[in-house]
Amino acid sequence: MSSEPEPVLEVENLGKSYPAYASPRQRLAELLWRRRPAERLASLAGVSFRLGRGEILGVIGPNGAGKSTLIKIIAGTVRPSSGSVRLRGRV
Numbered sequence: 191m192s193s194e195p196e197p198v199l200e201v202e203n204l205g206k207s208y209p210a211y212a213s214p215r216q217r218l219a220e221l222l223w224r225r226r227p228a229e230r231l232a233s234l235a236g237v238s239f240r241l242g243r244g245e246i247l248g249v250i251g252p253n254g255a256g257k258s259t260l261i262k263i264i265a266g267t268v269r270p271s272s273g274s275v276r277l278r279g280r281v
Contacts, residue, residue, distance in 0.1 A: 196278065199241040199264065204273035206234045206259050233259045237273070 209227035211217040219225055234256040241247050249257045262268040265281045 195242055197240040197276075198243050198245075198278050199239075199247075200274075200276040201240075201264070202238050202274050202276075204234055204237040204260070204263065204275065205232065205271050206256070206263060206268070207232045207271045234263075234270075 207230040209217075209220070210229040210231045211220075211227060216228065220227055237256075237260065239247070249260060251257055259268065263270050264275055264277065
């Protein structure tokens with residue numbers, strides 16, 4: 191019975207959004223009075239893929255496409271807003 195090897199990296203429905211402020215004053219109001227930001231900007235939305243042992247992944251795209259955000263989430267330095275990352279091994 192042949193089974194598919196377990197992926198080394200598995201990203202499912204990954205998303206990351208950041209608050210958008212109309213002005214520095216709005217950001218200060220949120221910090222002081224814990225108000226919600228008026229708007230959120232999505233850096234990543236619905237990203238899913240699997241990477242097996244020995245496979246290579248290239249991430250290309252224009253400025254602002256979320257390439258660095260994806261790498262930071264995989265490395266564990268930034269938390270995703272939604273979805274999950276399963277890493278078997280080390281970065």
